[in-house]
Amino acid sequence: MAETPPPSLYAAREPIFPRRVSGFFRSLKWWIMGLTLGIYYLLPWVRWDRGPNLPDQAVLADLASRRFFFFWIEIWPHEFYFVAGLLIMAGLGLFLFTSALGRVWCGYACPQTVWTDLFLLVERKIEGDRNAQIRLLKAKWDFRKWRLRLTKWLIWLGISVATGGAWVFYFTDAPTLLRDLVTLDAAAVAYISIAIMTATTFLFGGFMREQVCIYMCPWPRIQAAMMDEGTLTVGYREWRGEPRGKHRKGARAAAAAGTATTYVETNLPEADQGTGDCIDCMACVNVCPMGIDIRDGQQMECITCALCIDACDDIMSKIGKPRGLIDYLALEDVPPPKESPERATWSPRPIWKHVLKPRTILYTTLWGLIGAGMVFALFVRSDIELTVSPVRNPTYVMQSEGSIRNIYDVRLRNKSGEDRLFHLSLSSDETLRIELEGSNDLSVLVPANETLLQRVYVTARRQDPAASSNRTDLRIWVEDVEAQTRASTATLFNGKGE
Amino acid sequence: MSDPENKKPIDDVTGIETTGHSWDGIEELNNPLPRWWLWSLYLTIIWAIGYTIAYPAWPLINGATEGLLGYSTRGEVAADIDAREAANAERNAELASADLATLSDNDALYRYAVSSGAAVFRTNCSQCHGSGAAGAIGYPNLLDDDWLWGGNHEQIAYTVRHGVRNEDDDDAHYSEMPAFGEILDKEQIPPLVEYVRSLSGLEFDAALAEVGADSFADNCTACHAEDGMGDPEQGAPNLTDAIWLYGGDREALTHTITYSRFGVMPPWGGRLSEAQVQAVATYVHQLGGGEADPDPVTD
Ligand code: SF4
Ligand code: SF4
Numbered sequence: 001m002a003e004t005p006p007p008s009l010y011a012a013r014e015p016i017f018p019r020r021v022s023g024f025f026r027s028l029k030w031w032i033m034g035l036t037l038g039i040y041y042l043l044p045w046v047r048w049d050r051g052p053n054l055p056d057q058a059v060l061a062d063l064a065s066r067r068f069f070f071f072w073i074e075i076w077p078h079e080f081y082f083v084a085g086l087l088i089m090a091g092l093g094l095f096l097f098t099s100a101l102g103r104v105w106c107g108y109a110c111p112q113t114v115w116t117d118l119f120l121l122v123e124r125k126i127e128g129d130r131n132a133q134i135r136l137l138k139a140k141w142d143f144r145k146w147r148l149r150l151t152k153w154l155i156w157l158g159i160s161v162a163t164g165g166a167w168v169f170y171f172t173d174a175p176t177l178l179r180d181l182v183t184l185d186a187a188a189v190a191y192i193s194i195a196i197m198t199a200t201t202f203l204f205g206g207f208m209r210e211q212v213c214i215y216m217c218p219w220p221r222i223q224a225a226m227m228d229e230g231t232l233t234v235g236y237r238e239w240r241g242e243p244r245g246k247h248r249k250g251a252r253a254a255a256a257a258g259t260a261t262t263y264v265e266t267n268l269p270e271a272d273q274g275t276g277d278c279i280d281c282m283a284c285v286n287v288c289p290m291g292i293d294i295r296d297g298q299q300m301e302c303i304t305c306a307l308c309i310d311a312c313d314d315i316m317s318k319i320g321k322p323r324g325l326i327d328y329l330a331l332e333d334v335p336p337p338k339e340s341p342e343r344a345t346w347s348p349r350p351i352w353k354h355v356l357k358p359r360t361i362l363y364t365t366l367w368g369l370i371g372a373g374m375v376f377a378l379f380v381r382s383d384i385e386l387t388v389s390p391v392r393n394p395t396y397v398m399q400s401e402g403s404i405r406n407i408y409d410v411r412l413r414n415k416s417g418e419d420r421l422f423h424l425s426l427s428s429d430e431t432l433r434i435e436l437e438g439s440n441d442l443s444v445l446v447p448a449n450e451t452l453l454q455r456v457y458v459t460a461r462r463q464d465p466a467a468s469s470n471r472t473d474l475r476i477w478v479e480d481v482e483a484q485t486r487a488s489t490a491t492l493f494n495g496k497g498e
Numbered sequence: 499m500s501d502p503e504n505k506k507p508i509d510d511v512t513g514i515e516t517t518g519h520s521w522d523g524i525e526e527l528n529n530p531l532p533r534w535w536l537w538s539l540y541l542t543i544i545w546a547i548g549y550t551i552a553y554p555a556w557p558l559i560n561g562a563t564e565g566l567l568g569y570s571t572r573g574e575v576a577a578d579i580d581a582r583e584a585a586n587a588e589r590n591a592e593l594a595s596a597d598l599a600t601l602s603d604n605d606a607l608y609r610y611a612v613s614s615g616a617a618v619f620r621t622n623c624s625q626c627h628g629s630g631a632a633g634a635i636g637y638p639n640l641l642d643d644d645w646l647w648g649g650n651h652e653q654i655a656y657t658v659r660h661g662v663r664n665e666d667d668d669d670a671h672y673s674e675m676p677a678f679g680e681i682l683d684k685e686q687i688p689p690l691v692e693y694v695r696s697l698s699g700l701e702f703d704a705a706l707a708e709v710g711a712d713s714f715a716d717n718c719t720a721c722h723a724e725d726g727m728g729d730p731e732q733g734a735p736n737l738t739d740a741i742w743l744y745g746g747d748r749e750a751l752t753h754t755i756t757y758s759r760f761g762v763m764p765p766w767g768g769r770l771s772e773a774q775v776q777a778v779a780t781y782v783h784q785l786g787g788g789e790a791d792p793d794p795v796t797d
Contacts, residue, residue: 007506007515011530208534215532393630397641397786400739402699407641407786437784438602457786462740 013211015137016291018120019130019283023310029107033114041162044169048072051417053448061171067449073378076413076451078387085374089367096363098226100355101328102233106219106303112204112212113303115163116289119156119205126152130286156206157198164197210290214301224300229331232354234304236295236326239335241278244295277325283315284308284326294326330354384422385413386478388456388489395494402462406493410456412478414446420480422446424456427475432466432493433459434476443481458493470497586614590773598651598780599791608780615781618774622766631785636744636761641786644741647671648730649789655779659767662733667765673732678717679756686713691751697726697738700746 048058048071055062060069068075068083075082097104106113127133127148139145168190169177180186181194204212213220227233278295285293287308290301294308306328313323333348391407399405414420423443426434436442437455446452458474460467472493479486507516509527516525550556553565564570583590589610593601602608620629626637633639638646647657660669678687693710695702715724721734728736735743744750744759766775782788 007517007528007530009517009528009530010533010536012533211532211534215535391630393628394632394639394641397632397639398740399642400644400736400741402740405642405786437786455784455786 014291016210016289017130017133017286018289018307019286019311020124021283021287021307021311021314023313025306025310029117029305029307032108033117036109036114037118041166044166044174050074053417055173057173059170060173063171074415076415079381082374082377085370089370089374092363092367092370095226096360096367098223099228099231099357099359099363101304102227102231103220103223103302103304106213106223107234107305110219110303112217113305115159115201115205116209118159119209120289122155122159123152126155153206156202160198160201160205161194163201164194167197168193210301213290213303220300228359230349230354230357232328232330232351233298234294234302234306234309234326235298235329235331236278236284237324237329238295238297239338241276241295241325243276244278244280245275246279277316277321279315279319281315283311287311298331381415382485382487383414383416383483384420384478384480384485384487385415386476386487386489387411387413388476388491390491390494396496398496399459403459404462404464404467404495405457405459408456408458408476408491410454410476410478412444412446412452412454414448414450414452414480416448416480416483418448420446420448420482423479423481424454425477425479426458427477427488430474431460431464432474433461435459460493460495465495466493467495468497469495471495586610590771593776594772596776598655598776598783599794601651601780611777611780612784614774615777615779618770618778619781622770623778626763631782636759638743639741640782642741643787643789644736644739645730645787645789646733646735646743649783649787650791651779651783651788652791653730654782654788655775657763658770658775658779658782659765661765662763663760664762664764667767670765671733673721673734674760675721675734675754675758677756677758682713682717687752687755688748690714690718690755691748694726694737694751694755695746695748698740698746699738 043059044057046058047056048069049056050069054074055069057069058071060067062069066077094105123133127136136145136148165181172190177186177190181190208216284295285291285308287310288294289305289307290303292299292301294302309326309328312326316323316325330349335346335348336342387410389409389411391409395406397405397407410424412422414422421443422445424434424436425442426432434442435457436444437457444452444454456476460472466472472495473490474493475488475490477486477488507518507525508514509516509525512527514527514529517528519526550563551565552567553569554562555565556563589607592607593611596604596607596611601611619627619631623631627633627640628637631640638644643649645653647653647662657671660667660671662671663674664670678690682690689706689708689710690713691710692702692706693708693714696704696707714726718726721732722728722737723734726737728734742750743761744754766778770778
């Protein structure tokens with residue numbers, strides 16, 4: 001039976017030429033693109049005055065001195081939990097949006113989508129819309145084709161360089177770095193980062209596009225697990241559209257119904273002429289950046305960019321039918337079959353019921369709690385801080401007159417912009433004595449915006465109960481003499497034990 | 499089971515092309531992988547081959563292929579160390595000739611001395627004195643305020659440089675306690691033990707101690723002084739404090755008096771650079787027990 005050779009196990013990428021479309025969702029996406037890209041490219045240039053000793057860049061991840069600056073907030077490495085908290089909030093936010101609205105992240109906000117959109121815009125401006133692009137692809141490589149292609153690639157490359165460039169500005173003072181980059185004085189790592197970001201932007205936005213989403217990105221796989229039958233996502237009202245057929249003018253007197261745009265109305269089956277509302281014009285397929293047909297149902301490839309909604313709504317209004325043949329809808333919104341008696345009384349669940357469900361409420365609550373916790377933590381932070389790490393090797397030292405000494409490595413953090421004198425002490429009821437290495441009194445000068453490591457000795461006299469007992473609670477205080485602020489940390493004093 | 503027009507095997511249920519393979523009537527659907535994915539696999543293979551040519555990779559009987567770039571992790575470390583040493587050369591020269599007593603006035607150099615001294619300590623000294631410098635039986639604890647040979651900066655540096663009771667350095671600290679088991683009668687030793695215990699406030703037998711006081715005056719005061727306070731000039735321990743290098747219980751004291759002890763420390767002057775000696779002395783001094791430096795002699 002050797003009639004056919006086995007099929008290929010590999011497939012070449014089918015080029016996709018999404019057609020231009022306009023409508024509510026397209027405009028929304030333009031706005032989101034403008035906003036997100038605007039923030040991304042311009043934020044490093046925003047200045048924020050913090051005083052003489054600190055950088056004046058509003059958003060700066062200063063890796064060299066291990067500080068993160070965000071407008072009035074300054075995060076030190078030991079406060080990394082703020083970043084962890086933000087990441088957890090971002091994760092919960094994605095859960096929330098996905099369970100309520102499906103892949104909105106993919107459709108509107110993912111960098112892959114946003115930059116691909118931008119690259120598509122450039123492509124359309126240079127090479128024309130879908131049909132022109134298809135013609136150009138088939139055309140011979142003559143002067144015109146070279147000119148168009150090179151122009152497009154050059155603009156893409158420009159965008160890519162700007163993208164990679166903007167990234168590194170978040171890590172060093174932007175104006176200085178820009179000058180260094182131009183004069184070739186910047187660090188190698190800056191050029192390498194820019195090169196990598198440029199290459200990936202160019203490749204992913206210009207050539208790989210939907211391949212990234214379908215084959216490389218893990219997010220769609222995760223999202224599928226977070227959606228349920230109540231999740232609102234882009235879908236096709238099959239019961240209204242099928243059987244599809246060519247449009248026959250005047251077949252329906254319901255031109256006026258073109259104004260009927262509410263969710264409930266558009267859900268009603270309209271197939272009274274033997275054919276459904278879908279006129280098989282392929283508009284939804286032609287605009288799709290993923291190259292799929294939404295009428296085949298929910299698909300792994302669909303990023304819910306909602307452009308097919310815009311395309312179909314446009315057609316529906318042209319042929320005088322209500323919009324919403326393709327729309328945000330949930331799987332559970334499928335009406336009972338036509339023959340069934342429930343069909344007459346059936347109506348879809350209201351949108352708020354799709355959005356407000358235990359899962360989304362839980363996600364929102366968690367999100368809010370973490371957020372509130374972090375805001376609270378931000379406001380109770382003080383300008384001075386200490387961490388105490390007791391030296392445990394050995395746990396105590398016996399001095400010649402028999403007293404017991406414990407050693408503590410105390411890190412004193414001065415988060416203010418000025419040098420400050422820190423005074424150390426124990427809780428006032430302590431019978432123990434505190435001393436500082438290298439200092440005759442109990443004060444030490446901590447430079448502005450720095451951490452100082454200070455060796456601290458606490459001694460219990462020979463007869464003191466703390467000397468002979470196993471462990472005694474202890475609290476070390478530090479006071480900023482000038483600013484009258486103080487902080488303390490509890491620790492332990494180790495005695496000889498028994 | 500096949501599409502009659504283009505003869506492609508098609509699965510009836512899903513409408514998806516099959517690979518044509520059939521096992522007991524079960525066929526495998528063909529959802530083709532993108533071709534670029536295949537290319538990226540080939541690319542990684544080519545990369546891997548290039549990598550094994552450029553870098554040390556293939557194991558041979560003795561060692562491995564060296565790679566065209568001549569890279570080795572050992573070489574990288576060596577280069578790294580050289581670079582760091584070159585970068586520190588100036589500070590090391592400054593430290594080698596610095597006066598340790600006033601070093602802390604120069605904040606940056608002092609901090610450098612402490613941190614590099616810590617590294618020197620961990621590598622060379624921790625074997626005996628412990629990584630936390632707490633010592634052990636027979637190896638002095640460097641955290642406390644008791645010093646056999648003196649605990650100011652210069653004294654510590656001297657001890658590090660020349661060591662104690664070794665034969666390699668003529669300037670090493672030297673002293674030797676006689677084994678009194680050979681000098682005294684056996685019965686004379688327990689009273690001495692009781693007297694020594696009485697000196698440092700340990701529980702003791704008063705009657706015996708009174709006897710021991712006499713033999714202490716006869717035999718021990720030359721080094722340990724009349725009051726038992728010892729003498730750092732000759733490394734004679736202070737017997738009145740709470741610290742016992744070899745233990746203060748009766749058994750340990752009896753052993754010490756009978757057989758004596760002979761703790762040795764090697765000289766580090768030849769093995770460590772002068773800057774390292776200065777650094778480690780600074781480090782040890784700031785561990786908690788460092789003694790005040792003498793005022794500069796003015797004459
Ligand atoms: S699939 Fe991945 S890359 Fe594509 S839009 Fe979604 S998150 Fe972005
Ligand atoms: S099917 Fe529609 S929503 Fe999905 S990717 Fe295509 S155009 Fe976007």
